[in-house]
Amino acid sequence: MCPVRLLYVDGPMARATGRHGDESRALPRDLLLDVELRRGRLRKNLRETLRSAIQEGRLLAGTMLPSSRTLAADLGVSRGVVTDVYDQLAAEGYLVMTPRHAPTVGGVANAVRAEPEPTPPAWRFDFVATTPDVGLFPRRAWVRAVERSLRSAPADALGYGDSRGRIELRLAVADYLARVRGVRTGPERIVITQGFRQALDLLCRTLAARGSTTLAFETPSLPDAWATARASGLELVACPVDQDGLRVDRLHRMPAAAVVVTPAHQFPTGAVMAPTRRTALVSWAAGAGRLIVEDDYDAEFRFDRPAVGALQGLDPGRVVHVGTASKTLAPGVRLGWMSLPADLVGEVRASKAAADSGSPAIDQLALADLISTGEYDRQVGRARHLYRRRRDQLVDALSARLPQLPVDGAAAGLHVLLRLPDGVDDDEVAREAGRHGIGVRALSPMLLASGPERGLVLGYGRLRPDSIYKAVAALARIVKPAAG
Numbered sequence: 001m002c003p004v005r006l007l008y009v010d011g012p013m014a015r016a017t018g019r020h021g022d023e024s025r026a027l028p029r030d031l032l033l034d035v036e037l038r039r040g041r042l043r044k045n046l047r048e049t050l051r052s053a054i055q056e057g058r059l060l061a062g063t064m065l066p067s068s069r070t071l072a073a074d075l076g077v078s079r080g081v082v083t084d085v086y087d088q089l090a091a092e093g094y095l096v097m098t099p100r101h102a103p104t105v106g107g108v109a110n111a112v113r114a115e116p117e118p119t120p121p122a123w124r125f126d127f128v129a130t131t132p133d134v135g136l137f138p139r140r141a142w143v144r145a146v147e148r149s150l151r152s153a154p155a156d157a158l159g160y161g162d163s164r165g166r167i168e169l170r171l172a173v174a175d176y177l178a179r180v181r182g183v184r185t186g187p188e189r190i191v192i193t194q195g196f197r198q199a200l201d202l203l204c205r206t207l208a209a210r211g212s213t214t215l216a217f218e219t220p221s222l223p224d225a226w227a228t229a230r231a232s233g234l235e236l237v238a239c240p241v242d243q244d245g246l247r248v249d250r251l252h253r254m255p256a257a258a259v260v261v262t263p264a265h266q267f268p269t270g271a272v273m274a275p276t277r278r279t280a281l282v283s284w285a286a287g288a289g290r291l292i293v294e295d296d297y298d299a300e301f302r303f304d305r306p307a308v309g310a311l312q313g314l315d316p317g318r319v320v321h322v323g324t325a326s327k328t329l330a331p332g333v334r335l336g337w338m339s340l341p342a343d344l345v346g347e348v349r350a351s352k353a354a355a356d357s358g359s360p361a362i363d364q365l366a367l368a369d370l371i372s373t374g375e376y377d378r379q380v381g382r383a384r385h386l387y388r389r390r391r392d393q394l395v396d397a398l399s400a401r402l403p404q405l406p407v408d409g410a411a412a413g414l415h416v417l418l419r420l421p422d423g424v425d426d427d428e429v430a431r432e433a434g435r436h437g438i439g440v441r442a443l444s445p446m447l448l449a450s451g452p453e454r455g456l457v458l459g460y461g462r463l464r465p466d467s468i469y470k471a472v473a474a475l476a477r478i479v480k481p482a483a484g
């Protein structure tokens with residue numbers, strides 16, 4: 001087998017080159033073809049290799065191949081072999097031959113077509129709580145931040161760096177968290193991740209490597225996070241929540257060495273953890289060398305008063321604080337951060353290095369710029385203002401249309417919980433809503449331990465302000481008959 005690297009030129013550029021005879025304007029690209037150069041089978045092998053490269057879409061329509069003279073020289077075969085193969089492929093329709101020009105690939109339908117990408121449903125009314133209004137993403141500010149960062153970043157910023165993340169971002173995040181969330185940390189204890197999900201993954205790997213077998217989660221909570229934890233082989237135990245947040249008294253009876261909590265705004269009930277529970281939780285962890293993972297996913301959005309400070313501030317040695325840009329900017333940014341107790345930094349850093357050698361440097365630099373120039377705070381302020389109005393409208397509309405059903409959740413974040421009577425098939429209600437173009441998630445699949453509670457988690461981040469009343473009216477038509 002002789003791997004041959006063909007230099008070919010793509011379609012539009014090839015034409016430009018042909019017209020102007022200016023080789024420097026061409027865009028040469030590499031294509032690795034394995035041609036078996038066995039005497040007596042040269043023609044057949046070269047023909048089949050080129051044909052399958054075209055069929056598989058590795059050589060696209062319009063691509064210019066090397067001239068027969070060049071290819072023959074590259075392969076070390078006589079020119080006649082290549083001309084025969086080109087003629088044959090032209091006869092089959094794979095190549096187009098033009099006098100005094102190298103052949104180009106014809107418009108053959110590629111046999112191997114990419115499967116069409118599944119597109120997410122475009123809801124008429126979108127109550128899905130996990131995604132914010134990505135239309136608010138500050139595109140211009142981001143472009144400026146990328147540009148400024150690329151101008152000023154040292155060359156080594158583009159190499160393999162510290163797997164904890166770029167120092168510029170760790171410094172900016174440490175300042176931001178101290179100022180806005182009361183987190184006690186420093187750049188040396190921060191690890192930049194791909195959102196909360198990767199932070200949880202790295203922590204679970206670390207816990208498993210330390211010999212932990214069990215992790216406690218709130219019930220209800222985010223099922224996607226359970227999957228992440230289970231992937232490390234951890235067994236999950238469910239700790240209930242009430243209107244004051246996690247039932248810490250119940251946690252004491254569980255075998256877990258760590259717990260994942262959402263104290264600032266419980267997902268999905270919207271409860272804010274009561275001060276007594278916060279201190280009780282920190283004592284639970286301190287007593288037996290346990291760990292608390294604080295998922296601070298939407299704390300920037302508190303509407304009625306300043307957000308409660310992060311739990312981590314009470315015990316930085318036992319609480320891992322995890323933040324994310326998924327709600328403040330967009331989930332597609334895939335940037336998050338965790339502030340670790342000092343004794344965990346080494347292991348988590350090693351896990352991050354093993355996972356992906358560190359998050360993308362340019363994005364980290366852009367986010368650092370956004371935070372340190374104050375643009376991030378301005379963006380959060382703008383979004384907070386809009387989300388507050390959407391929440392007010394949603395709550396008004398719910399009390400007008402479904403006055404008999406309680407709406408739970410602090411004036412915070414991007415969702416409320418509409419309670420349905422116990423035992424109602426809320427999953428079926430959500431499916432029926434989906435059939436009417438309304439995207440919404442039910443509460444019961446978020447129960448880690450089965451129970452009678454039922455409801456709909458209503459996100460308002462993606463509802464257009466002028467459609468909220470209509471959206472609730474449409475939802476009410478489905479909910480009312482089911483709720484009795």
Ligand SMILES: Cc1ncc(COP(=O)(O)O)c(C=O)c1O
Nearest residue numbers: 130195196197222267297324326
């Ligand atoms: C409870 C909770 N935590 C965290 C996140 C954010 O996850 P990530 O940062 O991985 O996008 C979400 C997103 O919906 C969430 O609902």
